[in-house]
Amino acid sequence: MKDENRLNSGHDQIRLVLRIVGPAILATGLLFLVVGMASFFTSFGSFQPPKYFWCCFVGIPLMGVGLAITKFAYMGAVFRYISAESAPVAKDTINYMAVETRDAVRHVAGAVREGFAGERKVRCSNCGVENDAEARFCDQCGSKVLTDRRCHECGASNDANARYCDDCGSSLG
Missing domain, CATH: 1.10.287 (Helix Hairpins)
Known part of the structure; x- marks a missing residue:
């Protein structure tokens, strides 16, 4: 050596x-x-x-x-x-585990991400009640739930719960 x-x-x-x-x-x-x-x-x-x-x-x-x-x-x-x-056996084992457990790790990571993020809600633009993210109409007043908000200054599309525009930074209302 x-x-x-x-x-x-x-x-x-x-x-x-x-x-x-x-x-x-x-x-x-x-x-x-x-x-x-x-x-x-x-x-x-x-x-x-x-x-x-x-x-x-x-x-x-x-x-x-x-x-x-x-x-x-x-x-x-x-x-x-x-x-x-x-060393070669350990290397093969680690590579096998990395490939074979990739889907399970993604599934667990997605579950953890969902757990930290909580359930996604969309606020009704008419009455202010929170609704499920997939809802098309408000559970409280029945008006159409907006899935995005348009900026009055630049016209850019933003998340429905956004308070400020992602592009120009102006207040959304």
Whole structure:
């Protein structure tokens, strides 16, 4: 891996030391364990207690320490492998989710937008009562409900509830 892609290039020496020391301690612990177990099993042939059984109690912790150091030494390589293997799968999953959930997200976003906007109402120009946006006639007085308002100054069409013209800014009445 290139040095500019690493967080700290000084870790190379530490990593090299860990890659040598870790397996060496692991092998030493394994050797102690083998000697201790061999002493234990050979003592069955004689009626003497095992002479080097204590080596097992030294070997097992040494193996644990050596294994831990070796894990730290190869951690970067393992994580690079894991990320290289899982990144394409994660990318495909995210792309699939983005495509397949697009309609549902639009539906939910529309529902949220409607919830915040509230129900749209149109005010009757004759009596001032609010009516449904789709109403053609006022529920109160029966006069025709205007769906848009024309500006007296410029003639531009505006929303029925607008107070000022969108084009020129003059008051609509």
